[in-house]
Amino acid sequence: MSTIEQEMVHAAEGGHHDHHELPFIRKYIFSTDHKMIAKQFMFVSLFFLVIGGLLATMMRWQLGYPGEPMPGGMILPDAMMAPTPDGAIMLPEFYNSLVTMHGTIMIFFAIMPLLVGLFGNLLIPLQIGAEDMAFPRLNMISFWLAVPAGILMLASFWVEGGAAGAGWTSYAPLSASGEWTGVYLGQQLWLASLTILGFSSLVGAVNYITTVINMRAPGMTWFRMPLATWALFITAILILLAIPVLAGALIMLLFDQTLGTGFFRPEVGGEPLLWQHLFWFFGHPEVYILILPAMGIASEVLSNRARKPIFGYHSMVLAIIGIGFLGWIVWGHHMFMSGMNPLLGTSFMISTMAIAVPSAIKTFNWLATIWKGDIHLDSPMLYALAFVSMFIIGGLSGIFMASTPVDIYIHDTYFIVAHIHYVLFGGSLFAIFAGITFWFPKMFGRLMNETLNKVHFGITIVLYNLVFWPMHNLGLQGMMRRIYDFTQYEYLAPLQPMNRFISISVFLLVAAQAVYAINFFWSIFRGEKAGNNPWNSNTLEWTVPSPPPHGNFPEMPVVYRGPYEYSAPESEEDFLPQTKPPSKKPPVQDPIPQPVTPTPEGF
């Protein structure tokens, strides 16, 4: 049998397991089914999201109530908190670890696996009409590499010297030698953990790219793919090409720490700036990895809930590709203050200004999508609208930073922290809330409770803005990042009340997330049962039961049209699924030419 025929037989046999029930371990623990792996990523990532939030809460205690004993601090070891008669006071070294680990865990263990591990795994095969990923066992390996990476990262809190404390960007020479931070093994564990996680992401990317290129159902041409799949595809390419450069840099830094080499240590002839270039060459594509899938999710939800086609589908695709492409030549804007060559700085400024254009195109297209739409203002829509508005704010603050002369003033201040959190929380996280709520029925066969979600949304959007908007002001007034006690500077002391206000808002914000958590777990067991297509959507995942059976589609589907035919004239309903065959009798005026027979030979 030829290799291609073998693949088809495997597809046939993988399509259903009616010959034996899988044992618990093969079905739930070491599953090769992309939908189960998606859920595994989801549960583990949500756990890390909570951890990241707790770390931020502790940070905000110190900033809001500097030097005061922290409630509950006594249970933490002496390495982190200094015990006093009144309670435990945070040590500066521990604050540095909190800053580092909050960033690291949120970016690598929460947002990235939620967007790519959850939505990449869940949506790609379903939306293109495939029965699973191209390499299901590799998919399983990808998840089970991420788990030990997470364990190593958490374990680093309890080793001598504590967890990594050089910032999530781990600049050399601070990170290259433990004598500066007091952290030895913790920094090495950080490096090892990220290297393993990088490998996990890499094999995942190979899987996603191969699947999207080679396993699209007949009729699913490139320009009939949903934007969520497009975004995840380009994201996977970014992961594929950026992560290896990070891996090389991490390994060189690990050698500097353990073997005594000197790649980045100036005292033996190394180049600290080399670390920054290598890290940000990866780091900038990384931030697009963190936003592109969110943009894809937003496009799906906005279009569906407004019952209108996405405005400018082709330009949306080209914008995603454009962002993916331009993202490789802007990394220097993270380094304007590093002492780099000023001519290079100018060219990075220009390319960074340019990359705002495709993002703006997408934003205008989202607005045009919902303009005069039949808007259903339910919770996925609310989250998606929040995504667009908060992303606009985050993007606008980015323009300030893109301009080198302005960045000289605001670099490493809370203005940057505000920007980061507007795009990552206001952007990515709200899109994740939208996506989880939207695809929850597909994953669990039940809907989340609408009322609880609306309550969660209302509280979160208000508190979130109370936390992060004032940080723009703090930054402009000179408050720097990653600082344990800014009140030591006289000119910053007046900012203490605002910091306390932010801290209190953070405590309330973190507590409010319990509403979503309760809704999430309650709905898995007691939510209202969902049919195949509770949102009346067009894409392929909604043509199969919720949750889909192993193998997804009973037989390979055929695609006749694009994914955004909402309120189309040809259909009596306000949606027209991609797989619904065109009616035999063409309508009198057919504005959208449709193929009468599927064209599997098309590109």
Next chain:
Amino acid sequence: MTTQAMTAGRAPMPGMKVYNLKLGMWIFLLSEVMFFTGLIGSYVILRFAHPDHFAEPGVVLNVPLTAFNTFLLICSSVTMVKAYAAIEQDDQQGLKNWLLATIVIGAGFVGVQVYEYIALAAEGFVPMADAYHAVGRHMPHDGPVVGGQLYGSTFYTMTGFHGAHVSIGVLCLCFTYWRAAKGAYSADNLGGVEIMGLYWHFVDLVWIILFTIVYLI
């Protein structure tokens, strides 16, 4: 259910027009290109930044031995390609023989590199900053130091990771040989051999570039 019923006689979109395993391996190799770019690129940049740390070709490193090693790796690529040509003709014995030859030559490459490392370390050429004392070949061991610490760091990292990739390749070749011995491959089912070949040729390709940049320039 028959294959016919499962797929309803339909085929997926043509895509890249190569089968999944091959496409997947090529995509993985692209990530490997970026990995070695990071390492070799760092070497190039550090060399331009601190040329005094590095030495002229042949002064410290053993060029004739490594040139022979390069030739060895190229030969193993030939044996690999002969193995693939054999299974294209359904020649099971030929496949096994040429795979075995590739394994032996590949292991030989690693062996020569290990010997090279030991010899260099004995001359004091090591990656650690504090223990560094490279004096060059055929020079007194306690002579003046040639180059600086960056030379050892970059050399061992680049060649070491390449060597690790070769070693993993040898292990995978052993696995492929074991599968071939069980009759897993045929003229219609040679994807496993082909992707093994792609990885092995890639490792050879990287070495061709690495050898030139590190040993000859």
Next chain:
Amino acid sequence: MSTGEAHKPPPYMLVWFGLFALTMAEVGYAFITALPKLALAVGLIVMAFYKAYLVAVYYMHLKWEPRRLWLMVAAPIPLIMILIFVVLNEIFVP
């Protein structure tokens, strides 16, 4: 047949001889001390990349693969140029 279009057997041994000859040429060229450093470096790089090209096209079968695969394989090349060129500029024009 799962290996793409049919074609006559590739000239494996000819390519092997070419690689062997080029390796000898490289080693010889590297030790011509009369040449300026730049000519040495450029010449060697050209020879190395040509050898790599031979391996990719003949041994890795690229010559007989669809054009779109060539395009995909070429994708990292601009990235490599960008990384090395930009960071080198950092060092040469402080």
